[in-house]
Structure formats: structure tokens, C-alpha cells
Amino acid sequence: MTALAIFPTAVTRSRLLWPLMAALLVIGWSSGFVGIRYASEEASVAVLLFWRTLLSGILLLPFALAFGPRMHLRAVTSQVGFGVMAVFIYLGGFALAIEQRVPTGLVALISDLVPLAIASMSQPILGERLTGRQWLGTAIAVTGVLIVSFDSLNFGTAPLWAYALTIGSMMVFALASVLRRGRESLHMPVHQSLCIHTLTGAVLFGICGLAQGGLAPPMTREFAIGMVWLVLIATFAAYSLYYAMLHMFPVAKVSAAIYLSPPVTMLWAWMLFSEPLTPAMLLGLAVTLVGVWLTSRG
Template sequence: MTTVAAPAADRHPLLWPIMAGLLILGWSSGYVGIRYANQEAGIVLLLFWRTLLSGLILMPFALAFGPRLEWRAVLSQMGFGVMAVFLYLGGFALAIGRGVPTGLVALMADLLPLAIAALSQPVLGERLSPRQWLGTAVAVTGVLIVSLDSLAFGAAPVWAYGLTAGSMLVFALASVLLKGRRSLDMPVHQALCIHSLTGAALFGICALATGDSLAPPLTRDFAIGIAWLVLLGTFLAYSVYYTSLRLFSAARVSAAIYLCPPVTMVWDWALFDEPLTALIFAGLAVTMLGVWLTSR
């Protein structure tokens, strides 16, 4: 079953602003869930339960609704799951575990739209206009302003720093390939189920290989964090992201992610009493200008 994007003229003018808002809400919320759950468990165990529960909840819907799942399509989606879930999330987790500062990892993750913009032309033939490249540069500047206070360089090995960039590039490549291979389209809930279960299997293997138990901590904060990551960080963020890729250009969709760092800090202020500084508001204003230029 191939999903055909509706012509731009047939879409409601508010469709993209609504989807962009939901994407920013879901994508930025992932850091909040990690902050809750990571106090009770290691990153790999956290990612295992996040992906396992996401996949198991989606499985009945994936089997009951949508076209029959054929092995060729399932195997292809498993490949995307390895890239977009296991290598992307797991690469950042390993980098943090090896001593790369969290602020630097978050900055690399938030530069994802820049990589997608660069890959869109050679892979998809989506050429950015000079205005969009200007908007990209302005948005990157805004992200750097917001991240300035949290940036630091730790004593991690050189390869760990390269891993952060590699993880981001892998997800960028998965995004443009997923958009480009229209013949392998399937409903988002089915694709996300396969991606999640693929990631869960690989994260479980990694945990067992290092001698860790897969038993979840039976604590309130871990439960809140996992529920947050499943409902907002996975179901909302990934489903809106994949749906948006089918309707709009990859560069336009990914540009919304530039707004995640300042929105994440608003989450931190609201839930954890973290201060909001003038630098954050300045970065937010610059980033919004860049996203507006890129999305026009």
C-alpha cells in the first residue's frame, strides 16, 4: 500500500503549523522523560523499556488495521528501525556513557535539520532556496545561543565525540531514505511498531551482553519517565514526524526541530524549576526567525 501525499493546494493552511507544534511538543518532551527515568535506571535499560512497551502497545493495531504485513516490507522497516531507533538513540546513550557532556550531545541532536537539509538535494532532489539556507543558518545560530550555557567538553575518547555526530547523521539519512522510498510506505502505526520492536530487541541484547538485568525499577519516577517517553516521546513525536515527512519536504519538517532546545528548557522550568535566562529567550527569538524563513 502506497501513501500518496495530498497536493499542496488541497491542504489546509493551518495543517503545517498544527503538525509543527505537535512535533516540537513531542520531540522536546523526550528529554523530560529521560530526566525522570534516568534517575532510577541506566540509559540502555530505559531505552529497552521505552521501545518494548511502545512496540507491544502498537502491535494489536498494527496486526488488525492496515494492509497485510509482508516480509519484504517488514524487513525494510526493520532496517529503518535499526537506523532511526537503535543507532540514533543508542549512539547518543553510548556517547554519554563514555563521558561526552550531555549538553554537547543534545546540541548535536538538535543540529539534525542541518544534516537533513544537506542530504535532501543529493538523495531526494529537494533543492533549498537561498532564503531557506539563510533560515537554516539563522536557526543554527539560535540553537547555539540557547545551548551556550550548557556546552562543555569532557574527557571522553575522540571516537565518542565522533559517535554523537555519526548518530545524528544516521537518523538524517534514515529520514531522507524513508521519504524517498515511496514503494515501501506503510501506515505509520505499523512502521512505528516494527521500528520500536526492532530497537527493543537490540537494546535488550546490549543490556544482557553487559551483564545488566532487564527487570525495570519499580519506582514512581521510572514509571512516570517511561510513560512520558512512550506517549509523548515515541507515539506523538515519531508518528507526527513520519506523517509530516509524507506530506511536506524533509527540510521543512526537520526545521521545526530547531525549536526543541528552547522548548525543552521551558519544560525544565515548568517541571523542575530550572531558571529561564535572557539568553534562552534571545536564542528562542533567533531560532523562530530562522524556522520561519526555512518553512516559507
């Protein structure tokens, strides 16, 4: 009798676990874009990202040294190269685009197209052939991005190169992801690799900040809130939740949750920063999600 009474409760909890974790993941993932938009009012992108990556790396360093396999020079060097592409170019690219006032939701939409870019690059680089459904899904997703992009051009004041920068940084990250496949030197625990990536980014963003005049953080409440937001929520909470969900649920299911972050980002930007939210943007977003769904099924 006791076992029968407990069983429905356990089933109910397991059913509630996925929507709860998915909602937290979407909020955490989208908060990275919103946090950069918020903190960029107080400091340049170089200063902002220097302190974000430095604080993240320093907090991770004791765990990276104490837990996990010993990090050899070759493995660290390989991770540094990936950190240049995945943190400095990718993160710096879309942060600079947000600073130039490319709509935050559009930046999130383009940045989250990395899996589609990886699928497209896998064929010429790795010889992994795509199905007709995957090519169709990719074309549909790109069409949706173009709809949102052309509509946002009517409202934004960002230069055209800032839009291209977002696409370029996303493609660099996808290329890095494809190139790292099969390289054993890049296979290490997440907390170790993320520590190396963030510290690599801190060095490069620090050089950029010094070239622009200095790295002193603005002593304002807004900048402090932005740093706490970016380090604790957008970096640690979001990544920890993401990798925990990968162990508990299918990869496609977790990826589908991440694709919900662009509409949430658009809503955040609309409510917090009064960024436009038009019917054309919503239409383009819906088209993109259909394309992503088709490609993910393939």
C-alpha cells in the same frame, strides 16, 4: 436563523482547534526529552530504552497485524533497517547524551534540526537544489546552535563526545530520511512501521542492556512514571497527534509548531531539574528559530 447562530460557533471552534492541538503537540514532543531525563535517574539508557521500545512495540503489534496491508518480508526488512537508524542510533544517541548530562534543552534543539539536515543532504544525494534563502537559513540556524552549545559548556559536566553524539545521531536520522525517499517498500501505515521500528530498537537495546549486566527494570515509582510518560505521551500521544495534524493542516505549519519544543524543553528542564537557563541560551535559541523559519519558507 438557526444556521446563522451556529456558524459563528463553528468558526470559533475551528480557530481554537489549531492553537489547542499545537500546544498539545509541543507538550507531547518535548516530554520525550524530559521523560528520558527523568527516568535516567533510575536506570541506564539501555534498560530505559529497552523497556520503552518493547512496551511500545507490543502495544502496537496487534493493530499492526490486524489493520493495514499484509506485511511482506521485503517490506519488514527495509523497515528494520530504517528502525536501526531512526530508533537505535537516533533515539539512543540523544538519550545517551542526556544521561551524560548534556543540557536537555540543547539536545532537543539539535534533535529538532533534522529538517534542516535533510534539506542540506538532499542536494548531494538526490540532486534537489536549495535556494539561497535555504542555505542562509541553515547557516543562521547552525550559528544559533553553536551559541547555545558554547554557553552550555560553561555550566555542564558532559564530555565533548556527548555533544558530538547528539549531532551525529541527528545526522544519521536525516540521512535515513533522505535515503528512504522513493523506496516503495518503506511506504506502509504509520502504526505498522512504528511497530517494526520500536521492536527493532527493543532487540538492539536489549543486547546492549544484557552486555552491561541485565535488563531488570528498577521497581521504583519514578521509573514507572517515566515509562508511562515515555510510552503513552511521548510515543503514542505525540505521534498520533502529529500525524492527525498533518492531515488537517499544512506541513509547514505543523513543522513550525514542533520547532517550539526546544524552548519548552528548556523551561521544563529548568523547573524540574534546575538546569541552567541563561540569556545566551535564549539568544541562540532565537537565532536558530529565525534560521529554521527562513529555511522552511524556501
